[in-house]
Amino acid sequence: MPHVLFYFFAFFTVITAVGVIVNKNAVNAALCLLLSLVGVAGLFALLDAYLLAALLVLVYAGAVVALFLFIVMLLDVQGGVRKPFKPMTAIASAIGLALLLTGLATLVNRTQFAAVAVPTAVGQAPVGAVLKRYAEMLFTTYLLPVQVVGFLLLISMLGVIVLSRKHPVEEETK
Amino acid sequence: MNAGLSEYLVLSGLLFALGFFGVLLRKNTLVIYMCLELMLVASTLALVAFSRFNGALDGHIFVFFILTVAAAEVAVGLAIIVALFRKRQTVQVDELNSLKS
Numbered sequence: 024m025p026h027v028l029f030y031f032f033a034f035f036t037v038i039t040a041v042g043v044i045v046n047k048n049a050v051n052a053a054l055c056l057l058l059s060l061v062g063v064a065g066l067f068a069l070l071d072a073y074l075l076a077a078l079l080v081l082v083y084a085g086a087v088v089a090l091f092l093f094i095v096m097l098l099d100v101q102g103g104v105r106k107p108f109k110p111m112t113a114i115a116s117a118i119g120l121a122l123l124l125t126g127l128a129t130l131v132n133r134t135q136f137a138a139v140a141v142p143t144a145v146g147q148a149p150v151g152a153v154l155k156r157y158a159e160m161l162f163t164t165y166l167l168p169v170q171v172v173g174f175l176l177l178i179s180m181l182g183v184i185v186l187s188r189k190h191p192v193e194e195e196t197k
Numbered sequence: 198m199n200a201g202l203s204e205y206l207v208l209s210g211l212l213f214a215l216g217f218f219g220v221l222l223r224k225n226t227l228v229i230y231m232c233l234e235l236m237l238v239a240s241t242l243a244l245v246a247f248s249r250f251n252g253a254l255d256g257h258i259f260v261f262f263i264l265t266v267a268a269a270e271v272a273v274g275l276a277i278i279v280a281l282f283r284k285r286q287t288v289q290v291d292e293l294n295s296l297k298s
Contacts, residue, residue, distance in 0.1 A: 029200040033208050044219035056231045070249040082264050087271045094275050098282045116221030127210035151257050172265045179269035186276040
């Protein structure tokens with residue numbers, strides 16, 4: 024049964040990711056991104072990372088995509104009637120995609136990932152399913168990165184405030 | 198029996214490649230940004246899969262930090278895009294060519 028769910032979520036994620044790329048309308052692209060993120064959250068749940076699945080839906084689908092939709096709504100970014108891409112760009116990016124996929128195929132062919140089995144201790148919850156372990160890791164081994172990330176959030180908040188206010192100097196020159 | 202590590206890695210690489218394709222292909226800055234987010238999420242999928250199949254929690258913690266940094270990055274990036282739109286009235290990358298002499 025998890026196998027079926029894996030392929031369902033995988034196809035769902037890939038198809039909606041293609042939707043993000045090919046949609047002419049930026050709003051549709053944002054909604055496709057939302058669906059794709061929900062698919063990835065489902066895959067996280069299959070990997071027993073329930074907390075990360077919930078966080079992905081909350082942070083990405085809740086905050087990031089909503090922010091994208093707000094910006095699309097505020098700015099008129101549809102670009103009029105022009106084509107979303109030129110044929111030359113399409114060829115170049117298809118070559119880039121082919122290169123990446125070739126590298127991926129080589130990686131999968133050369134390594135025996137299939138030999139890696141899930142370490143399952145009998146009668147023990149899988150890693151990532153227990154919240155207590157997250158708390159222990161975050162507040163012991165990774166205490167410094169947690170504080171650095173908190174500082175990063177503060178800095179980015181200040182940066183956004185500075186970026187989004189109108190500069191008085193510019194107003195004068197106009 | 199769950200899907201193996203290689204399936205997850207192939208899916209992650211495929212998502213990353215699709216995001217890369219979108220970044221190269223599209224002209225709209227906002228859509229390029231969405232494709233960048235797609236690439237970030239693809240890399241987190243690989244991290245979670247490795248973490249699950251190794252029985253270690255460190256990958257999960259890294260995904261935590263990636264989520265935080267991605268949220269901060271989106272906020273700053275969208276502010277930059279709005280500032281750009283205020284100045285130039287467009288967000289299409291082929292019209293943003295001020296550096297071309």
